[in-house]
Amino acid sequence: MSSDQIPGHTYGTDEVPEAPITMEEFDRLKQTVLFDEDDEDALRQAGDDSRFSREQ
Secondary structure, eight states: OOTTOOTTOOTTSTTSOOOSSOHHHHHHHHHHTTOOHHHHHHHHHTTOOSTTOTTO
16 A cells, blocks of 8 residues: 555545635635734644645
8 A cells, every 4th residue: 555545534535525615715714813824834834734835
């Protein structure tokens, strides 16, 4: 088994449902809770690979 196939995980498959909110709604939510670029940088430094990347 390759390292990208973890038993029980369905990331990248049709089994993963789409998010119930739009990216615009998610951005407004981040603003509401004062989640900013410093928080994104801290997550990246902590090893959170790209889920909050501004490039997406």
